[in-house]
């Protein structure tokens with residue numbers, strides 16, 4: 133049978149427990165504040181421009197992570213004169229459909245010699261991330277190779 137704790141020990145134990153709990157509360161508060169500040173800083177810091185490179189042995193582009201792209205101008209792709217069309221000649225129409233990362237519009241392309249051709253224009257959805265851009269560029273590259 134255990135003997136009861138001496139009368140003085142109980143207040144000391146309670147005080148120690150209160151001290152430990154207070155310290156834990158302070159640590160938790162500091163952690164919450166630092167996490168909140170880090171998140172705010174991450175949101176305020178604009179993402180770096182996307183680098184799209186072609187690896188020596190691969191036609192797939194090398195681009196970054198899955199952060200949302202907030203500034204579409206920061207991810208302008210290198211021009212490819214062999215495939216690039218003058219987008220001033222494109223007249224966008226209504227939406228045809230949507231896939232996982234892109235949406236497709238009907239459009240008319242004014243042919244330089246005169247007349248126009250109906251075309252489909254695929255573009256990234258709003259709030260796309262770098263992985264979506266990578267998917268689109270990969271699809272473009274496959275199309276150039278005649279693989280799609």
Ligand SMILES: Nc1ncnc2c1ncn2[C@@H]1O[C@H](COP(=O)(O)OP(=O)(O)OP(=O)(O)O)[C@@H](O)[C@H]1O
Pocket residue numbers: 228229230231232233234235236252254
């Ligand atoms: N060249 C095209 N001509 C007419 N309609 C098209 C054309 N390309 C796409 N579409 C329409 O737009 C829709 C979305 O196409 P999109 O390529 O974005 O996605 P998906 O191929 O269906 O799916 P995922 O995003 O998974 O590749 C298609 O389901 C189709 O209805």
